[in-house]
Amino acid sequence: MPQMAPLNWLTLMISFSMILIMFNTINFYSFSYQIQKSKTKIKTMKTNWKW
Template sequence: MPQMAPMNWLSLFISFSILLLMINSMNFFSTMNKSPETSTNKINKPTNWKW
C-alpha cells in the first residue's frame, strides 16, 4: 500500500504500539497480584505428619 500517506502509517504504528503496551501491562499486573496470595497460602498451611 504505498499510496497511503506517511501520516497514516505513523498513526497506525502509534495506535498498535499503545495497544501492545496496554495489553502487556494488564497481563503483567494481573499475574503479579495473584502470585503473593498463593505463596502465603502455601506457607500458612503446615503439614502435620504426627499420627
C-alpha cells in the same frame, strides 16, 4: 493521496504500540502469585572446628 500515506502509517504504528503497551501492563499487574506456605525447616549444620 500518496503524500498522506506516511501519516496513516504513523497513526497505525502509534495505535498498535499503545495497544501493545496497555496489553502488557494489564497482564503484568493482573498476574497474582499463588502463596505457598512451606513448613520445611532449613537444616543448619553447626561445625565444631578443633584447631
